[in-house]
Amino acid sequence: MKQDIRDLFREDEVSNHKLPKHHRQEFYEKLKASRPQRKSGLKMNYILKIAAIAVLFIAMAFTVFKMANKTVANEIVNESSLEHQIESIEKEYLASIDKEWGKFVAVANDEKLVKRYKDKLDDLDADYQEISKQFKADNNNILVIEALVDNLKTRLQLLKDIQQHINLLNQKTEQYETINI
Template sequence: MKQDIRDLFKDDEASGKQLPENHRQEFYDQLKASRPRRTSKLNTNYLFKVAVMVVLFMGLALIVFTTTDKVIEVIVESPIETQIDALEQQYLANIDEEWQNFISVANDEKLVNRYRDKLDDLDNDYQEVSKQFKADNNNILVIETLVDNLKTRLQLLKDIQEHINLLNQKRTL
């Protein structure tokens, strides 16, 4: 049963027919027509979503860049400044308390004015040293001067209080 395949098609009536010249073009046209049509990749919903994402990104970037400068300015305070402020508040509270005690006990207006002038001078010196500290907060000498000034004011008030107590004791005797 071996046969040559060419022999089978020799007698066939289709073998003698010629294809029309535009057969190839018609075949391609039919092939294109049978394919499903693609929709455009540029969809309006897609464009809208991209535009919204770009606007949101730009808005967030603007917010981040404008608030970053403010955050950096807030964090600049050093731990030394915080400790000095706490120490200053403690001393000033003690000084105020001693001054109020002195005023309540003192009977001599001349004595009160004299000590008020001394405390005002010390306070003015303290303000000058405080400005130096703000300009150069890493200078240990300025910090020591601040603390010494506060100690001097507090000690002055305690000395005043002691002096008044001695005067009151002498009066009662």
């Protein structure tokens, strides 16, 4: 039963049947109608979602920026107030040290004694300058601040001890002078 397929279509009534002239146009119209409609442009719903996301992003960025500025401003205020306190303490101690040194130089008669104490004070001042550099590098370190204050206290105490020693010497000389008179 071998048969040629072409022969089957030749004898078929459908193959001899002619299509109407507008058949092609009607086919295209039906095809377009059966396709899902494509909506042009963005839906309003999507536009509102995008706008809401943009507003949230801007609000969060503004909040973070504002908080960062407050933090930086607080750090600057804290550092500057601490530095001002250290500077005021330093000025008070240095004024007292200069006052005591002036008294010592005015009362002291021995140049060797003045030179010896001047060398000690110069050594303490050099140490103070070194500690001061450390403070500028790390001004939040409490140990450095304590070392600054201790150095100033040591210098002032040294001068007060010298002054007391000279007062004792002067009292002894006055006692000897009164006995000789």
